[in-house]
Amino acid sequence: IVDTNNPAELPASINDADVQGIIDHHALIGGIMTKGPIDITIRPLACTATIMHDLMGADAAKMPDAMKGAALTCILSDTLEFRSPTTTAHDKAVAEKLAGDLGIDIPAYAAEMFAAKSDVSSFSDAELLRMDSKEYAVDGTKFRVSVLETTSPATVLDRKASLMETMTSVASEDGVDQVLLFVVDILNEQSTLLVPNDLVKNVAAKSFGVTAEADTVVLEGVVSRKKQIIPNLKV
Numbered sequence: 289i290v291d292t293n294n295p296a297e298l299p300a301s302i303n304d305a306d307v308q309g310i311i312d313h314h315a316l317i318g319g320i321m322t323k324g325p326i327d328i329t330i331r332p333l334a335c336t337a338t339i340m341h342d343l344m345g346a347d348a349a350k351m352p353d354a355m356k357g358a359a360l361t362c363i364l365s366d367t368l369e370f371r372s373p374t375t376t377a378h379d380k381a382v383a384e385k386l387a388g389d390l391g392i393d394i395p396a397y398a399a400e401m402f403a404a405k406s407d408v409s410s411f412s413d414a415e416l417l418r419m420d421s422k423e424y425a426v427d428g429t430k431f432r433v434s435v436l437e438t439t440s441p442a443t444v445l446d447r448k449a450s451l452m453e454t455m456t457s458v459a460s461e462d463g464v465d466q467v468l469l470f471v472v473d474i475l476n477e478q479s480t481l482l483v484p485n486d487l488v489k490n491v492a493a494k495s496f497g498v499t500a501e502a503d504t505v506v507l508e509g510v511v512s513r514k515k516q517i518i519p520n521l522k523v
Contacts, residue, residue: 480505
């Protein structure tokens with residue numbers, strides 16, 4: 289199991305699977321039952337790809353270029369090209385080593401990568417709300433906390449009316465009380481939270497100290513769900 293150890297994010301039948309190991313960079317949740325002892329590696333790094341690279345040791349140098357490219361892409365995505373507060377010096381060093389091996393210019397490649405990621409035209413509103421999301425409960429209120437990282441926030445915000453309307457059906461189908469959608473502006477290092485109702489308005493005020501006067505509110509400097517959004521959520 290890679291990049292999670294949370295049973296809620298895994299297939300319902302996960303405890304029937306023959307799990308051989310867990311490699312992750314999230315907080316330990318618990319609840320996975322295995323058929324025998326396994327290796328578990330959880331490290332405080334920004335990206336699981338960094339951990340996997342480390343576990344390979346000297347053999348990492350033998351990775352095919354495509355695999356090096358995949359690892360580099362993962363690190364740049366998880367760190368928002370080193371802008372995220374989750375970034376460590378080691379994540380950056382591994383990314384720079386991989387980029388050097390491949391002859392890739394990180395700023396140019398990251399810009400191309402984020403531009404591709406920002407094209408969400410082929411996704412439905414429900415797909416966008418579930419694309420990068422985690423369930424999280426605060427004092428008995430269940431949230432689906434969704435993040436969309438983009439270099440073109442206007443492209444997503446142009447759909448805010450239909451997105452907020454779809455939040456109701458997604459919340460009902462997923463068994464949560466509310467969907468929270470944070471549109472992360474990668475280049476300006478800020479997030480826009482959609483505010484469809486008083487519950488989210490209160491969340492914005494209590495969690496981030498901002499007053500939502502309209503159906504969106506900008507959160508300056510907030511780009512990380514793990515470090516800046518989830519830990520601060522209050523109702």
